[in-house]
Amino acid sequence: DAGVIQSPRHEVTEMGQEVTLRCKPISGHNSLFWYRQTMMRGLELLIYFNNNVPIDDSGMPEDRFSAKMPNASFSTLKIQPSEPRDSAVYFCASSHVAGELFFGEGSRLTVL
Amino acid sequence: AQKVTQAQTEISVVEKEDVTLDCVYETRDTTYYLFWYKQPPSGELVFLIRRNSFDEQNEISGRYSWNFQKSTSSFNFTITASQVVDSAVYFCALSGSNYQLIWGAGTKLIIKP
Numbered sequence: 001d002a003g004v005i006q007s008p009r010h011e012v013t014e015m016g017q018e019v020t021l022r023c024k025p026i027s028g029h030n031s032l033f034w035y036r037q038t039m040m041r042g043l044e045l046l047i048y049f050n051n052n053v054p055i056d057d058s059g060m061p062e063d064r065f066s067a068k069m070p071n072a073s074f075s076t077l078k079i080q081p082s083e084p085r086d087s088a089v090y091f092c093a094s095s096h097v098a099g100e101l102f103f104g105e106g107s108r109l110t111v112l
Numbered sequence: 113a114q115k116v117t118q119a120q121t122e123i124s125v126v127e128k129e130d131v132t133l134d135c136v137y138e139t140r141d142t143t144y145y146l147f148w149y150k151q152p153p154s155g156e157l158v159f160l161i162r163r164n165s166f167d168e169q170n171e172i173s174g175r176y177s178w179n180f181q182k183s184t185s186s187f188n189f190t191i192t193a194s195q196v197v198d199s200a201v202y203f204c205a206l207s208g209s210n211y212q213l214i215w216g217a218g219t220k221l222i223i224k225p
Contacts, residue, residue, distance in 0.1 A: 031211065043203070043215045056212070089155065099145050099207045103157040 002026070006092050006104035014112050018080040021107045024073055025094030033101060034067055034077050035091040043091075049075065061086075082111045114139045116206050118216035125194055126224050133189040133219045135204030141165075146180065146187040147205040147213065157203070163187065191221075199223045 005024040013019055025032050034046040047057040049069045057067070064083070069075040079086055089108050093101040115138040125131045137146065148160040161171060163180050171178045175192045191198050204216040 042217055045212060048211060050211075091157065093157075097162070098211055099147055099205070099213055100159050100162050101149075101157070101213070102159065105154075105156045108155075 004092055004094050004102055004104035006090075006107050008107055009105060010108045010110075012110045012112065013082055015083055016081040017111075018078065019082045019086075019109060019111075021077040021090050021092075021109070023075045023077070023092030023104060025075070025092070026096075026102055027073065029094035029096045029102070030072075031095040032069060032075050033091075033093040033095070034075070035093065035103075036088045037091060037106070038088045046077070046090075079109075082109075084111045087111050114141075114206055114208055114214045116204050116214050116216035118202075118204055118219050120219045121217070122220040122222065124222040124224065127196055128193050130190060130192050131194050131221065131223075133191075133202050133204075133221065135187045135189065135216060137185050137187065137204070137206045137214075139206060139208055141208035144206060144208045147207070148178065148187075148189050149203045149205065150200045151203065151218070152200040160189075194221075194223045196223050196225050 007022045030051050032049040036044045046059045047067045048055050052069045065079055067077045087110050089106045091103050091106045093103045095101045117136045144165045146163045150158045150160055168180050177190045179188045199222055201218045201220045203218045205213045207213050
């Protein structure tokens with residue numbers, strides 16, 4: 001089976017631009033997570049979906065960040081407008097057993 | 113409050129040496145789960161093991177073994193006969209009554225040839 005698929009793998013953009021990150025979870029997994037990883041802050045949970053419904057978005061930094069999961073096989077994380085401090089690796093993960101997360105390869109975002 | 117401490121920021125050993133990565137956790141939950149994840153230089157995070165709080169039996173998988181001791185709130189990870197491919201950042205994590213994983217800061221393991 002294919003793992004979690006994220007796109008793009010790398011994104012370089014200028015401050016103020018809109019960024020959309022995409023994720024296809026593993027088929028059959030009912031939970032989806034968006035994480036952000038930086039050297040300074042480590043791994044941070046941004047938002048968690050269960051059965052396509054956002055359960056906890058308390059980790060979303062601010063209104064510039066939004067996430068959607070229109071169906072069981074697709075999710076997006078959008079940043080608008082982007083800022084240099086948003087530069088990080090963004091991971092999507094899916095799960096069907098609590099805590100056993102399967103991560104994508106990550107999307108490395110650089111905001112200039 | 114829940115917390116995971118990985119006191120070793122970085123460990124460097126020569127290939128074929130055994131190495132133990134420490135993990136100490138804090139939780140008030142009586143039912144909880146402990147995890148180890150590996151993040152190789154390529155970047156993706158890989159699930160290694162899940163252990164529930166009622167199962168203190170040690171786990172062995174090839175060269176990897178895990179020692180869970182509730183008395184000391186520790187869940188340590190040992191790699192026997194380390195190999196260069198074991199070089200990675202290793203994260204210990206904890207989950208309690210809810211879904212959320214509490215992550216340690218990670219231990220960077222460097223295996224020198």
